[in-house]
């Protein structure tokens with residue numbers, strides 16, 4: 001397990017924010033996939049403030065999501081809606097650089113539309129950077145333990161949250177693993193036990209998608225704070 005451990009969550013997200021700047025200065029379009037849930041909110045707030053809000057060349061960055069809940073963007077559950085509120089409303093970024101999953105649409109129709117958008121924009125299916133989170137149950141994106149088909153040949157899939165039944169659209173394990181770089185951002189002591197399990201077992205012994213999904217030909221890293229890493 002390739003871990004980078006920071007003193008606190010703010011230092012961890014600052015590291016990621018600096019990487020956004022590095023990618024944005026490359027001078028060509030860079031495709032970045034964001035995660036949802038609670039963990040990355042601090043990252044989005046940090047990116048919206050100085051120096052990142054003005055130093056990052058936002059016009060070079062294209063934003064996608066690993067998953068989306070099938071809700072309208074104004075719903076607090078919307079992964080896109082949170083980024084819009086915390087980040088996009090505070091920076092200058094061309095609308096065409098934002099490739100959201102349209103959670104307000106019919107799931108089947110949106111699955112096809114979004115898959116087509118990926119194929120058009122990224123024909124080789126290799127995202128430059130995919131930032132993922134991990135739920136307390138070991139899910140990542142909306143790929144949940146015991147219900148994920150790791151051999152699904154498609155790029156995206158309709159998933160159902162195992163407890164709430166909420167419908168979601170998620171990138172598949174196949175598409176995620178084609179990324180040039182995968183960074184799991186995990187913070188807080190609540191995730192310490194599961195991180196220890198992942199660090200001490202081989203992925204095939206575990207049911208957790210977060211343990212199994214890695215970049216096939218690139219880098220996979222775990223960006224952690226002290227709390228999450230306390231049992232490692």
Ligand SMILES: O=C1O[C@H](COP(=O)(O)O)[C@@H](O)[C@H](O)[C@H]1O
Pocket residue numbers: 035036037038039040066067068079132133134135136139140141142
């Ligand atoms: O449901 C989700 O959860 C995971 C982890 O979320 P967190 O609240 O524990 O940070 C997230 O990566 C995923 O995008 C989201 O839809």
